Amino acid sequence: MATQAFDLALIQLGNVSGSKEHNLQHAREMVVKAAAGDGNFKPRVVVLPECFNSPYGVKYFPEYAEKIGFQNDQQYDVEKSQSDSIKMLSSVAKETGVWLVGGSIPERDVSDNSVLYNTSTIYSPEGKLVGIHRKVHLFDIDIPGKITFQESKVLTGGSQITQIDTDVGRLGVAICYDVRFPELAMIAARQGCAAMIYPGAFNLTTGPLHWELLARGRAVDNQIYVAMCSPARDTSADYHAWGHSMIVDPLGKVVTEADEAERIVYARIDPEAIKEARKNIPVTIQRRFDVYPDVSA
Numbered sequence: 001m002a003t004q005a006f007d008l009a010l011i012q013l014g015n016v017s018g019s020k021e022h023n024l025q026h027a028r029e030m031v032v033k034a035a036a037g038d039g040n041f042k043p044r045v046v047v048l049p050e051c052f053n054s055p056y057g058v059k060y061f062p063e064y065a066e067k068i069g070f071q072n073d074q075q076y077d078v079e080k081s082q083s084d085s086i087k088m089l090s091s092v093a094k095e096t097g098v099w100l101v102g103g104s105i106p107e108r109d110v111s112d113n114s115v116l117y118n119t120s121t122i123y124s125p126e127g128k129l130v131g132i133h134r135k136v137h138l139f140d141i142d143i144p145g146k147i148t149f150q151e152s153k154v155l156t157g158g159s160q161i162t163q164i165d166t167d168v169g170r171l172g173v174a175i176c177y178d179v180r181f182p183e184l185a186m187i188a189a190r191q192g193c194a195a196m197i198y199p200g201a202f203n204l205t206t207g208p209l210h211w212e213l214l215a216r217g218r219a220v221d222n223q224i225y226v227a228m229c230s231p232a233r234d235t236s237a238d239y240h241a242w243g244h245s246m247i248v249d250p251l252g253k254v255v256t257e258a259d260e261a262e263r264i265v266y267a268r269i270d271p272e273a274i275k276e277a278r279k280n281i282p283v284t285i286q287r288r289f290d291v292y293p294d295v296s297a
């Protein structure tokens with residue numbers, strides 16, 4: 001899959017409230033704004049953050065979860081979906097003509113009401129739902145005195161890696177805690193992805209420690225672009241997101257970064273920069289699969 005240069009926009013969405021209707025309306029407005037560009041950038045791909053239709057927290061997931069309408073044959077029919085979030089995302093992707101990585105929402109399994117996932121849905125510029133990623137690695141941590149979070153109390157982990165073929169190249173998609181597991185990015189890069197896109201929501205404990213480090217690590221290990229898209233910080237919410245949405249280039253350099261407020265950040269994804277990084281530091285052809293296994297094989 002050949003990559004063309006394209007602009008990428010990350011929406012660091014603020015104002016995620018208890019009202020799903022408000023959250024969807026605000027997310028829609030921000031996608032329209034991001035897709036219009038800022039004079040320097042005209043994005044072809046737009047990204048929303050993790051859990052944009054609901055406050056982030058295990059107690060909220062069952063109430064906000066929606067059935068996507070995932071069919072057994074892997075076809076998704078937006079027309080038949082009962083999900084307000086899916087309908088909004090599909091219609092705004094179509095209206096703005098961008099590829100839209102629709103952050104994530106709590107998803108209720110179509111055939112088993114008791115099963116919930118943390119799911120990213122991805123749309124073509126025609127509004128077609130072209131892929132989903134269910135967070136594979138659930139965010140279960142306990143740092144005494146700082147943060148305890150246990151997604152596995154209510155969520156089930158996904159069981160598939162996700163890559164989307166677009167007209168500007170192949171993109172890998174995973175969610176937040178997934179970034180701590182290097183295999184997904186490694187596999188994506190070796191299978192031709194130009195970028196890994198992570199809707200995510202680190203917090204005030206793990207954010208300063210690891211958000212940038214992990215983004216830069218995944219980028220430099222794999223010589224691809226890495227985009228991490230957070231909600232804005234809201235200290236009146238139960239969960240205080242770190243913010244700092246960022247795009248990192250194939251050399252591991254942060255090319256754009258938000259602070260903690262609601263922002264849209266843009267960067268150009270340039271396949272020449274990937275080629276150049278791989279030519280100058282040729283780790284991609286120096287691997288020793290006679291010594292260790294190739295996880296992408």
Ligand SMILES: NC(=O)CC(=O)C(=O)O
Pocket residue numbers: 138139175176177178180200201202203206207
């Ligand atoms: N929220 C997450 O899934 C992950 C996170 O905050 C972290 O890994 O730290």
